[in-house]
Amino acid sequence: MISVSLSKQLRDFPLQVEFELASGQCLALVGPTGCGKTTTLRLLAGLLQPDAGRIVMDGETLVDTAAGLSVPAQKRRVGVMFQDYALFPHLTVLGNVMYGAQARGASRREAEARARQTLHRARLDGLESLYPRQLSGGQQQRVALARALASGARVLLMDEPMSALDPVTRRQVRGEVLEVIHDLNLQTVVVTHDVADALTLGDRIGVMHEGRIVQLGTRHELLAQPRTPFVAEFLGVNLLQGEASPGPDGLSLVRCGSHHFYTVEQETGAVQVTCHPWDVTLSLQQPDDSSLNTLFGRITSIAHLGGRTRVTVENGVAMVAEVTHASEERLGLKIGANVYASFKASALRVYK
Amino acid sequence: MSHDGKHNRAAIVLIILTALFLMVAVGPLLGLFVYAPPHTLLAALAVEEAREALWLTLRGSLLAVGLALVFGLPTAVCLARVNFRGKMLINALVELPIALPPLVMGVALILIWGRKGLLGHYLAEAGYPLSYTWVAVVIAQFVVAAPYFVRIAKTAIEQVPVSLEEASMTLGRSLPATFGLVTLPLAGRGILTAVVTCWARAMSEFGATVIFAGAFPGRTQTAPTAIFTLMQHEIEAAVALALVMLVFSGLAFVLAQVGVGRLGLAGGVA
Numbered sequence A: 001m002i003s004v005s006l007s008k009q010l011r012d013f014p015l016q017v018e019f020e021l022a023s024g025q026c027l028a029l030v031g032p033t034g035c036g037k038t039t040t041l042r043l044l045a046g047l048l049q050p051d052a053g054r055i056v057m058d059g060e061t062l063v064d065t066a067a068g069l070s071v072p073a074q075k076r077r078v079g080v081m082f083q084d085y086a087l088f089p090h091l092t093v094l095g096n097v098m099y100g101a102q103a104r105g106a107s108r109r110e111a112e113a114r115a116r117q118t119l120h121r122a123r124l125d126g127l128e129s130l131y132p133r134q135l136s137g138g139q140q141q142r143v144a145l146a147r148a149l150a151s152g153a154r155v156l157l158m159d160e161p162m163s164a165l166d167p168v169t170r171r172q173v174r175g176e177v178l179e180v181i182h183d184l185n186l187q188t189v190v191v192t193h194d195v196a197d198a199l200t201l202g203d204r205i206g207v208m209h210e211g212r213i214v215q216l217g218t219r220h221e222l223l224a225q226p227r228t229p230f231v232a233e234f235l236g237v238n239l240l241q242g243e244a245s246p247g248p249d250g251l252s253l254v255r256c257g258s259h260h261f262y263t264v265e266q267e268t269g270a271v272q273v274t275c276h277p278w279d280v281t282l283s284l285q286q287p288d289d290s291s292l293n294t295l296f297g298r299i300t301s302i303a304h305l306g307g308r309t310r311v312t313v314e315n316g317v318a319m320v321a322e323v324t325h326a327s328e329e330r331l332g333l334k335i336g337a338n339v340y341a342s343f344k345a346s347a348l349r350v351y352k
Numbered sequence B: 001m002s003h004d005g006k007h008n009r010a011a012i013v014l015i016i017l018t019a020l021f022l023m024v025a026v027g028p029l030l031g032l033f034v035y036a037p038p039h040t041l042l043a044a045l046a047v048e049e050a051r052e053a054l055w056l057t058l059r060g061s062l063l064a065v066g067l068a069l070v071f072g073l074p075t076a077v078c079l080a081r082v083n084f085r086g087k088m089l090i091n092a093l094v095e096l097p098i099a100l101p102p103l104v105m106g107v108a109l110i111l112i113w114g115r116k117g118l119l120g121h122y123l124a125e126a127g128y129p130l131s132y133t134w135v136a137v138v139i140a141q142f143v144v145a146a147p148y149f150v151r152i153a154k155t156a157i158e159q160v161p162v163s164l165e166e167a168s169m170t171l172g173r174s175l176p177a178t179f180g181l182v183t184l185p186l187a188g189r190g191i192l193t194a195v196v197t198c199w200a201r202a203m204s205e206f207g208a209t210v211i212f213a214g215a216f217p218g219r220t221q222t223a224p225t226a227i228f229t230l231m232q233h234e235i236e237a238a239v240a241l242a243l244v245m246l247v248f249s250g251l252a253f254v255l256a257q258v259g260v261g262r263l264g265l266a267g268g269v270a
Helices: A037-045 A093-103 A108-121 A136-148 A167-184 A195-201 A220-223 A229-235 A325-331 B004-023 B029-033 B040-046 B046-080 B087-099 B103-114 B121-123 B133-159 B160-172 B175-203 B207-212 B221-230 B237-263
Strands: A003-007 A013-020 A025-032 A052-057 A060-064 A078-081 A155-159 A187-192 A204-209 A210-215 A238-246 A252-256 A260-262 A267-275 A281-283 A292-305 A310-315 A315-324 A340-346 A349-351
Touching: A003 A037, A003 A315, A003 A325, A013 A210, A013 A310, A025 A037, A025 A195, A037 A155, A037 A187, A052 B046, A078 A136, A078 B160, A093 A108, A093 A281, A093 B004, A108 A136, A136 A167, A136 B046, A167 A195, A167 A349, A195 A220, A195 A229, A195 A267, A195 A349, A204 A220, A204 A229, A210 A220, A238 A325, A252 A267, A260 A292, A281 A315, A281 A325, A292 A315, A292 B175, A310 A325, A310 A340, A315 A325, A315 A340, B029 B237, B040 B175, B040 B237, B046 B087, B046 B133, B046 B175, B046 B221, B046 B237, B103 B121, B103 B133, B133 B175, B133 B207, B133 B221, B160 B175, B175 B237, B207 B221, B221 B237
Parallel strands: A025 A187, A025 A204, A078 A155, A155 A187
Antiparallel strands: A003 A013, A003 A052, A052 A060, A204 A210, A238 A252, A238 A267, A252 A260, A267 A349, A281 A340, A292 A310, A292 A340, A310 A315
């Protein structure tokens, strides 16, 4: 259980965050670049000091500015997975993963045993004697996670854990990260600018904007009832439930109610699929490109957000498309009109 | 094909230019061997004055390097890692001696630490004059050579990503332990280069030494000042001494290379 209430003056706005997190829960902080999410993470890790506030973790007060208390980073037992992984280039994989346990007083033998066990669980057996530069991006990421876990951390902080990975590795790693979080019953804070990552990783999701968590809730709450236009716009990702099975041409087929969509990602069973509104195009005629997924439906809402228009098309399932004002006018979009919403198989991302 | 051809031509031109550079810049060293064949080295070492000068140079420069490490490493770390107002200015001041003629440093040293200097006269009155002693030799070498150490060591430390140090701290290591286990090993090659450069510069120090320590044979005469003095009447001895210094510097260079390999020091962080 962590309870956090922190403030710090940043260059353009004050950072002010408050949240509580139960054991085994994952909080995803999501927001645009520069919203203060990474600063929040660094405050939790003790790499930055707040102007005011408190952090209480499992009953231990880590920070209390009123009492002049701040436990230094090395005594917090907060595991951090850095965005660039920050693996020690002069140490082997084993050396990296042993580092934390040794720092916290374990003997060499103990540290090595624990490191080997963690590496085994992270499916990194056989890589012990390699150096970080000899590993793939996905492997480096798993080593960074193993290193944070083997140090005896009671909280795991992840800074943009997926940002350096290609889409396929990304999906695999996301699954592994989820597994670890739930297996170890760790409290985890993930910081990301990617809405889809936040929605799938976080048990609860906090949307950050200019230093504040503007809405904190479950995936369902956020998508169903965005509290501000910013949240609505920022979260505006299409999320559908479906059943995946192998399809033609190496594609997978996802059935969502009476509809089916193709995706380039390989998955089977119950899944969630996401698609960004800007990947969805609208047309009045059936697109002749057969590689496209299409949904023929009725326009149920048209919302203007800055320079773009968000159009919701419904027919059993709902799909939001983001188009320019110019195409809105060209197509003569009106509520109640029927249109084709289409998107590529590569735009549909699948989450188990 | 034609692109490759152009590429080759460019490479040939560059190789020729490099050869020219070597001829003009390094070629003269050959003159030393032609004028004084290697066996005259031993002859030079047989002269007591030369032996004493060499010994003083070696002893003094090693002490100066030691001082540079003790005082220069914290400075390098500070300049690489701590942010404070006026850091640019401090950085410029630390490196200023590199741009100054060593003679100027010598005059400055005399004015401060000389027997009638601002602070030096207290020491002289107490019976411990600094100028024209072997200690003055070390101070002169230190003052001139240490800025090179700081500059190179600072750059080496700057190249270690801060996130690695932060990772070490979150894994439970204190700041000093992190410095020893992460920063130092990763900056090791650069710091070794800094030591060797500093040592080479200290051994070859002439201007500040001549002014602040003088060149009294057997007391404050170093190899470089001895070479200068000997050139005026015993040119063979001067050349032989020069050859010995060349061997010393070469040795330092080779030692540094071997050290980098043997210690398995990580080079850079790429």
